Amino acid sequence: MEECQDALAGDAERGRFAIADGAAESPYSSLWAQLLVEEFVRQSERLPSWANWLPSLQERWSAQVTVHERWAARVALPVNGTAQATERIETAVPWYLEAGLIQGAFATFLGLVIEQRSWYAVAVGDSCLFQLRRNELIRVFPVTRAADFSNAPWLVGSRTSPIEVPHKYGLQQLGDCQAGDHLWLMTDALAQWFLTQAEAGSKPWLALAPLAQTDGDDASAQQEFAAWIERLRSQRQLRNDDVALLAVSV
Amino acid sequence: MPYCAEISRSNPTCFLFLLDQSKSMLGSIGGGQGKTKADAVADSLNRLLYTLVLRCVWGQNVLDRFHVGVLGYGRQVVPALGGVLAGRELVPIGELARSPLRVEQRVNLVDDGRGGQVEQIVKAPVWFDPAGGGKTPMCKCLERAAQIVSCFLLEHPACYPPLVINLSDGEATDGDPDGPSQNLRELASEDGPVLLFNAHISSYSDQALEFPSAETGLPDEYARRLFRMSSRLPPAMQNSARQAGLTVTAESRGFVFNADLASVVRFLDIGTRVDLKNLR
Numbered sequence: 001m002e003e004c005q006d007a008l009a010g011d012a013e014r015g016r017f018a019i020a021d022g023a024a025e026s027p028y029s030s031l032w033a034q035l036l037v038e039e040f041v042r043q044s045e046r047l048p049s050w051a052n053w054l055p056s057l058q059e060r061w062s063a064q065v066t067v068h069e070r071w072a073a074r075v076a077l078p079v080n081g082t083a084q085a086t087e088r089i090e091t092a093v094p095w096y097l098e099a100g101l102i103q104g105a106f107a108t109f110l111g112l113v114i115e116q117r118s119w120y121a122v123a124v125g126d127s128c129l130f131q132l133r134r135n136e137l138i139r140v141f142p143v144t145r146a147a148d149f150s151n152a153p154w155l156v157g158s159r160t161s162p163i164e165v166p167h168k169y170g171l172q173q174l175g176d177c178q179a180g181d182h183l184w185l186m187t188d189a190l191a192q193w194f195l196t197q198a199e200a201g202s203k204p205w206l207a208l209a210p211l212a213q214t215d216g217d218d219a220s221a222q223q224e225f226a227a228w229i230e231r232l233r234s235q236r237q238l239r240n241d242d243v244a245l246l247a248v249s250v
Numbered sequence: 251m252p253y254c255a256e257i258s259r260s261n262p263t264c265f266l267f268l269l270d271q272s273k274s275m276l277g278s279i280g281g282g283q284g285k286t287k288a289d290a291v292a293d294s295l296n297r298l299l300y301t302l303v304l305r306c307v308w309g310q311n312v313l314d315r316f317h318v319g320v321l322g323y324g325r326q327v328v329p330a331l332g333g334v335l336a337g338r339e340l341v342p343i344g345e346l347a348r349s350p351l352r353v354e355q356r357v358n359l360v361d362d363g364r365g366g367q368v369e370q371i372v373k374a375p376v377w378f379d380p381a382g383g384g385k386t387p388m389c390k391c392l393e394r395a396a397q398i399v400s401c402f403l404l405e406h407p408a409c410y411p412p413l414v415i416n417l418s419d420g421e422a423t424d425g426d427p428d429g430p431s432q433n434l435r436e437l438a439s440e441d442g443p444v445l446l447f448n449a450h451i452s453s454y455s456d457q458a459l460e461f462p463s464a465e466t467g468l469p470d471e472y473a474r475r476l477f478r479m480s481s482r483l484p485p486a487m488q489n490s491a492r493q494a495g496l497t498v499t500a501e502s503r504g505f506v507f508n509a510d511l512a513s514v515v516r517f518l519d520i521g522t523r524v525d526l527k528n529l530r
């Protein structure tokens with residue numbers, strides 16, 4: 001793992017949860033993933049239209065990146081007078097980051113809303129939702145077969161039009177939920193492992209359940225989860241990629 | 251199965267470019283656009299290095315997934331990186347990214363999203379300027395390349411096989427390059443034999459060809475020889491090429507005629523998830 005680009009957020013009282021997997025090769029994609037999940041959780045509309053909530057978020061990403069780049073430039077270079085300072089800021093971005101900054105950051109996204117006896121989900125790309133009831137897997141969304149994971153998932157861009165990819169290729173799903181159900185949100189590497197295991201007839205949720213039922217803020221639980229992930233990696237069951245798991249119990 | 255090793259910081263591979271800098275390269279390219287073959291290969295190499303660096307950008311950093319070298323052959327066979335990298339045979343790509351000779355600005359026309367186009371200024375790093383003089387000691391250069399690659403393989407025995415890319419007009423003056431090129435292609439890591447690809451730039455034709463499967467149809471003996479010297483595309487690269495809309499077969503060679511090889515760099519699987527066709 002080179003650097004974690006996955007993000008998650010949740011508000012249990014309002015029943016809103018989200019995870020996102022920032023594409024590591026784009027600049028500031030962990031910031032983008034974080035903005036996406038936090039903003040989705042903050043929204044009041046159940047599944048807001050992308051055109052309603054994405055543009056202002058894109059502006060925030062752009063503003064934060066610009067501030068960061070300027071700060072980096074000021075640290076790196078002496079500033080002599082305002083005009084020159086502006087010019088230096090423009091030239092301080094290394095050439096190899098410029099293309100990425102113009103293109104923007106990218107992330108997969110999965111948002112979940114739970115209202116009474118129903119859940120509603122929206123997904124772009126291959127972060128996945130698994131629903132468990134009485135120790136059985138009853139729903140999988142949006143990728144349903146392990147073979148369908150690829151290196152080119154649909155991604156939400158920080159500079160691309162909200163009415164393009166997220167609107168056209170985003171998927172929505174709804175389902176019912178009962179007390180005692182578990183809804184797990186996972187980024188692609190763990191989700192792929194989970195589906196592979198399930199397809200082979202084993203019950204991966206049994207291994208994951210004790211880890212998923214701990215408090216995510218608990219340091220020793222985090223360590224236990226990390227050690228478990230490391231074991232799967234060393235057995236080559238899990239791709240070497242960021243891993244995020246958000247476990248919701250109804 | 252060969253050509254499956256992960257390319258990463260902990261298991262880097264090597265890209266060695268062989269750059270024809272002989273006098274014949276000062277001749278103009280086929281089709282006569284007022285450009286010399288030396289101009290064309292310098293452009294091509296600068297674009298290749300640009301593409302290679304961008305494939306290693308991770309957040310705000312350049313990961314050293316590749317070690318890169320350039321050997322020039324003309325008056326002599328010498329490491330051809332300039333500036334602060336002068337004299338070095340292989341350098342980690344992060345260092346290469348930070349050390350072009352200069353960064354020029356180019357104007358690209360891009361869609362403005364409202365049906366029109368706007369000018370966008372982009373930075374274009376330059377590591378090489380066109381050069382030409384002397385004969386074409388391609389055999390000697392291939393032998394030197396084999397030494398450099400051998401050293402790399404000793405240090406990185408499990409690497410994705412090193413890629414050697416020869417940019418030339420194909421007119422070797424120090425013998426038949428078949429032997430030295432075969433010796434080079436027989437070097438191997440645990441993941442498979444070294445890949446030797448050729449980009450042929452011609453004065454005699456402006457026809458462009460990418461990854462042909464047979465030498466029939468190639469316009470001259472120089473092209474046919476460079477084709478024979480070229481490795482077959484590994485299956486994963488064939489798949490990427492097909493996805494990019496190119497016609498390739500299991501027999502397709504890493505050979506292009508009057509075209510650049512930047513696509514080869516894009517075809518390497520380094521786990522990237524931002525796919526250009528998915529951006530729209």
